[in-house]
Amino acid sequence: MPKTSSKPIDAEEIAQMADQGQDISAHFTNEFTVKRLVQRVNVDFTSPMLKELDCEAETLNVSRQAIIKTMLREALDRRYLAKQARQARQAR
Incomplete structure (x- = not known):
């Protein structure tokens, strides 16, 4: 996998590169995970x-x-x- 780019790049620029079919994998570390907010609820069941x-x-x-x-x-x-x-x- 290519190294991450050292020069910061705007997300819009990355999107344009992807639209043009360019390899944009160098701009991602694969270290980010989406964390969804979990909210606890109480539910009554019969x-x-x-x-x-x-x-x-x-x-x-x-x-x-x-x-x-x-x-x-x-x-x-x-x-x-x-x-x-x-x-x-x-x-x-």
């Missing part, structure tokens, strides 16, 4: 729902938290796609 979640988590060999986040993400994605489809139909 006992039967917790049992279902725990059963799914055990089946997939993941934590309860992981199954909740995964299933919630899937539900939000489905709703988003359905909304996009509705908007596309209305635009016709």
Whole structure:
């Protein structure tokens, strides 16, 4: 991998170089990681729902938290796609 550039360069310049198909890897160290803000919340579940979640988590060999986040993400994605489809139909 090429060394990082010693001369500071504007992000817009890097974007233009990339648009022109130039190799811009020298401008990145791969040391940066995106950290998303995590906010803790409390959610109340009924006992039967917790049992279902725990059963799914055990089946997939993941934590309860992981199954909740995964299933919630899937539900939000489905709703988003359905909304996009509705908007596309209305635009016709």
